[in-house]
Amino acid sequence: MPDPSFFNKSILIVEDEDIIRETLSEFLAGEGFEVATAANVTDALNLVRERDFDVGICDVQLPDGDGVQLLRRLHRLNPAMFVLIISAYATVENAVEAFTAGAFDYLVKPVIFDELVNRLKRLFKFQDLYVENQRLRKDLDRRAGFDQIIGSSRVLQDTLNTIRKVAATNSNVLLVGETGTGKELFAREIHMAGPNKDEKFLAVNCGTRPVELLESQLFGVDDGQPGLFRTAGEGTVFLDEIAQLPPGTQSELLRAIEYQEIMPAGASETVKVTARIIAATSRDLMREVADTNFQEDLFYRLDGVKIRIPPLRERLDDIPELVEYFMTRHSEAMGKRVTGATSETIRTLMAAHWKGNVRQLDNAIERAVMMCEGDEIQPSDLPPDLLGIGTALPDTDDLRSALRHYERLHITRVLKQCPDKKEAAKRLKLGLSSLYRKIEELKIEL
Ligand SMILES: Nc1ncnc2c1ncn2[C@@H]1O[C@H](COP(=O)(O)OP(=O)(O)OP(=O)(O)O)[C@@H](O)[C@H]1O
Numbered sequence: 434m435p436d437p438s439f440f441n442k443s444i445l446i447v448e449d450e451d452i453i454r455e456t457l458s459e460f461l462a463g464e465g466f467e468v469a470t471a472a473n474v475t476d477a478l479n480l481v482r483e484r485d486f487d488v489g490i491c492d493v494q495l496p497d498g499d500g501v502q503l504l505r506r507l508h509r510l511n512p513a514m515f516v517l518i519i520s521a522y523a524t525v526e527n528a529v530e531a532f533t534a535g536a537f538d539y540l541v542k543p544v545i546f547d548e549l550v551n552r553l554k555r556l557f558k559f560q561d562l563y564v565e566n567q568r569l570r571k572d573l574d575r576r577a578g579f580d581q582i583i584g585s586s587r588v589l590q591d592t593l594n595t596i597r598k599v600a601a602t603n604s605n606v607l608l609v610g611e612t613g614t615g616k617e618l619f620a621r622e623i624h625m626a627g628p629n630k631d632e633k634f635l636a637v638n639c640g641t642r643p644v645e646l647l648e649s650q651l652f653g654v655d656d657g658q659p660g661l662f663r664t665a666g667e668g669t670v671f672l673d674e675i676a677q678l679p680p681g682t683q684s685e686l687l688r689a690i691e692y693q694e695i696m697p698a699g700a701s702e703t704v705k706v707t708a709r710i711i712a713a714t715s716r717d718l719m720r721e722v723a724d725t726n727f728q729e730d731l732f733y734r735l736d737g738v739k740i741r742i743p744p745l746r747e748r749l750d751d752i753p754e755l756v757e758y759f760m761t762r763h764s765e766a767m768g769k770r771v772t773g774a775t776s777e778t779i780r781t782l783m784a785a786h787w788k789g790n791v792r793q794l795d796n797a798i799e800r801a802v803m804m805c806e807g808d809e810i811q812p813s814d815l816p817p818d819l820l821g822i823g824t825a826l827p828d829t830d831d832l833r834s835a836l837r838h839y840e841r842l843h844i845t846r847v848l849k850q851c852p853d854k855k856e857a858a859k860r861l862k863l864g865l866s867s868l869y870r871k872i873e874e875l876k877i878e879l
Pocket residue numbers: 581582583584610611612613614615616617618619673713715791792795
């Protein structure tokens with residue numbers, strides 16, 4: 434009975450002796466593998482250039498090269514391919530060379546089938562761990578901010594350029610932007626592009642209450658918790674919603690910036706701190722100063738290096754890419770196969786107002802993926818309030834067609850909210866038969 438871990442696995446046998454290659458191939462195919470064979474280095478490389486294999490079994494001596502060198506080249510083409518070297522002569526040097534080059538295992542001829550099966554079972558256990566490890570690493574990198582800022586619009590790219598320049602200087606930064614524009618994401622990017630990227634990035638919301646809790650989180654307690662500033666070391670402290678920092682805490686923060694020292698609760702002496710500070714606000718800090726809610730000194734300290742994160746409506750070109758990104762993420766998480774959005778959906782999204790910016794778009798796509806019944810997101814899968822705020826732009830200048838377009842959109846939205854046609858007709862102030870006629874005329878899909 435073949436081992437279940439062998440099914441759907443692909444294996445490449447590289448062996449110049451016909452009889453060995455064929456018996457191995459027959460045996461492994463019988464065990465459930467998908468098998469391909471090559472009799473020399475050139476053929477093996479050509480096969481690996483064409484497709485990925487899970488495993489390679491390579492003889493050491495081949496007519497046009499040696500198996501260990503082949504192994505190195507295979508790894509360059511596909512690092513996830515695990516290779517088992519077989520050799521007619523067992524020498525320590527051979528084995529060491531194979532393992533140093535990255536072989537997963539080493540077998541001596543004649544190959545005993547039972548032994549090969551055991552080695553392959555072991556190999557797949559490791560390979561599963563390897564794949565899982567790669568996935569987690571990717572996930573971690575994503576969470577840490579790598580590769581996560583999506584969008585190639587000019588406006589976004591200019592902002593990213595400024596961010597990278599500022600990041601290198603290790604100076605404190607103020608990020609200003611509406612809610613959901615990605616301020617925390619950009620703050621992480623600054624940290625990761627800065628000289629202390631291997632240190633910690635710690636975030637706190639300045640709206641945290643009571644004040645004592647916020648202050649102990651930030652500055653710590655004398656004989657208890659160290660607080661974010663000390664824990665961050667040379668890393669970054671991200672102060673979100675800085676406008677909500679209470680007046681007393683503002684003075685403490687000013688001291689941390691001006692003198693690089695803090696006073697933990699209950700302490701009698703100050704403590705030196707070196708963390709970089711990145712603050713973010715969705716409010717106009719200057720106005721908060723004018724309204725005496727925010728200390729002027731602190732404002733000027735923070736305002737030195739200020740970067741504005743543009744709202745989504747100023748970079749509509751990013752929407753298709755962001756939709757693709759969120760769609761992939763959410764459909765993976767929900768185990769669905771939603772692979773695209775219709776052009777009408779994209780037009781609708783590009784016409785919406787996006788008060789909640791990228792976060793709102795993320796939520797809209799999450800909902801759309803949930804509602805989507807086929808493999809493409811339709812306008813009717815989008816949140817109804819979104820259709821209300823923005824209106825899809827018609828594809829034409831012809832007034833009659835444009836009116837049909839809006840009529841179709843409006844009726845679709847009402848029907849989506851209210852599937853009972855009698856009720857929907859009432860809301861539309863139409864007779865029931867007129868509604869049916871419109872549905873037919875406008876080709877509204879239910
Ligand atoms: N360009 C982008 N690419 C990918 N995801 C983004 C982008 N911008 C924002 N996001 C995502 O949108 C959500 C909101 O971003 P974030 O929390 O950084 O915004 P914020 O400006 O700090 O919001 P708030 O002011 O409400 O705290 C997050 O899930 C973030 O990952």
